[in-house]
Amino acid sequence: MPVVSVGMPLGSGCSTCGYCGPLGERSSTETSFKKAGFIASQLSCEVYQKMIYRGWRRSGTYCYAPDLRRSCCPQYTIRLDAIAFKPSRSQRKLINRWNHFVMQGSKSETSDSLLLQGISSVPMLATRPFKSEGNASKRDPPNFSLSTSIHAAESNFISANAVARHKFEVTLEPSTYSEEKYALYLLYQREIHHDPHNTPEDFKRFLVKSPLINEPIPYTANAPDHLPSQYGSFHQMYRLDGELIAMGVIDILPECVSSVYFIYNPKHDKFSLGKLSALREASLAREIHDAGAVTVTSLAMGFYIHSCPKMKYKGGYSPSYLADPEEFTWFPLADCVPQLEKFRYAAFVHPEHSLEGSQDPGEAPPVRVSEELLNEVMIIYSMQQGVISIIPINSSHRWNDEYNREEILSCVDALGDELSREIIFR
Numbered sequence: 069m070p071v072v073s074v075g076m077p078l079g080s081g082c083s084t085c086g087y088c089g090p091l092g093e094r095s096s097t098e099t100s101f102k103k104a105g106f107i108a109s110q111l112s113c114e115v116y117q118k119m120i121y122r123g124w125r126r127s128g129t130y131c132y133a134p135d136l137r138r139s140c141c142p143q144y145t146i147r148l149d150a151i152a153f154k155p156s157r158s159q160r161k162l163i164n165r166w167n168h169f170v171m172q173g174s175k176s177e178t179s180d181s182l183l184l185q186g187i188s189s190v191p192m193l194a195t196r197p198f199k200s201e202g203n204a205s206k207r208d209p210p211n212f213s214l215s216t217s218i219h220a221a222e223s224n225f226i227s228a229n230a231v232a233r234h235k236f237e238v239t240l241e242p243s244t245y246s247e248e249k250y251a252l253y254l255l256y257q258r259e260i261h262h263d264p265h266n267t268p269e270d271f272k273r274f275l276v277k278s279p280l281i282n283e284p285i286p287y288t289a290n291a292p293d294h295l296p297s298q299y300g301s302f303h304q305m306y307r308l309d310g311e312l313i314a315m316g317v318i319d320i321l322p323e324c325v326s327s328v329y330f331i332y333n334p335k336h337d338k339f340s341l342g343k344l345s346a347l348r349e350a351s352l353a354r355e356i357h358d359a360g361a362v363t364v365t366s367l368a369m370g371f372y373i374h375s376c377p378k379m380k381y382k383g384g385y386s387p388s389y390l391a392d393p394e395e396f397t398w399f400p401l402a403d404c405v406p407q408l409e410k411f412r413y414a415a416f417v418h419p420e421h422s423l424e425g426s427q428d429p430g431e432a433p434p435v436r437v438s439e440e441l442l443n444e445v446m447i448i449y450s451m452q453q454g455v456i457s458i459i460p461i462n463s464s465h466r467w468n469d470e471y472n473r474e475e476i477l478s479c480v481d482a483l484g485d486e487l488s489r490e491i492i493f494r
Contacts (some may be wrong), residue, residue: 073111075102077479078105087141101135104482108279117321143371145391150353170221173233243301256331288360324366375409379439
């Protein structure tokens with residue numbers, strides 16, 4: 069039986085910005101705008117897939133569509149082609165550095181071990197990075213496989229006779245609460261974002277609750293045990309010697325793996341675990357695809373913000389594409405950069421709509437939605453004994469209230485015709 073997508077429409081709004089303020093702080097004024105919001109009771113994975121490709125993202129069950137035209141730091145939807153992706157030399161070095169640490173330990177650990185054995189000096193074989201020869205591409209060395217390398221130091225993948233200094237495990241589990249996860253979240257928020265005030269309910273609302281309904285992934289053959297069997301929301305758990313050192317919050321959808329958030333223990337900061345997580349998530353998308361779920365081809369990396377260094381790093385994963393903020397068609401990131409350098413707000417299909425300067429251009433003209441579409445957008449009228457009755461939204465009591473009507477129109481406009489027909493409002 070198909071999953072019914074249900075939620076409550078919300079209108080436009082604004083808030084302070086977390087991208088252009090001082091490190092760990094938000095802007096002093098409300099300069100980040102959204103076109104519409106949506107509190108989702110439940111969503112099919114296919115519907116949410118379509119939403120993120122129209123510029124929406126979720127924070128728990130709250131979904132929102134940024135207003136790039138008005139915001140100080142426009143947030144462009146970015147996706148990485150996980151099938152064509154070839155890690156750069158620096159990205160390969162990150163993987164190799166972490167694997168070397170897991171298998172052989174740090175220099176201090178090695179030195180301590182030698183001292184315990186009474187050995188003062190032992191010649192070590194240096195692990196040299198691959199050097200390309202002739203016309204070989206530096207981005208695509210022979211014998212390098214992302215999926216093989218990303219799993220090379222995991223306890224479930226190393227050979228039985230291999231000896232590792234540390235036990236490294238990565239597992240996928242449903243998006244659920246635990247004290248262990250909450251403790252890591254508190255540490256990360258306090259040390260990285262200077263945000264010491266977070267309750268268990270804050271954590272649940274932000275990173276545990278999800279409106280996505282799990283649905284089977286249609287693999288064409290038996291998938292390896294480490295791959296998920298269902299689309300839905302997951303926590304990707306990183307453990308080192310039994311300790312939870314990092315957690316990725318991800319949605320696995322019919323066309324992509326979607327990055328939601330990533331937290332880690334700052335004591336491992338030197339290993340760039342955030343960048344490693346993006347490589348692992350790109351590998352996960354590729355592995356799901358190769359196991360027979362061929363529609364999964366991308367890593368949805370959230371938002372690319374050209375003016376924000378801490379979000380600009382996403383452009384280092386290639387080939388990546390940005391969604392046009394008006395037509396939601398995809399453009400290679402490299403082709404977008406000249407406009408992003410020139411304009412605060414860049415429209416790729418209609419460059420004449422691009423805007424320079426930081427001044428807010430003000431509200432757009434009132435949203436107009438055809439009567440024909442409104443007759444096809446449904447809202448819950450009643451629920452009795454498990455039976456839901458729906459009516460056209462322009463026949464509901466909410467439509468008669470001007471404020472509610474504006475919220476509905478904003479949400480329908482941001483969702484687009486197709487999604488507005490697929491979602492039942494409440």
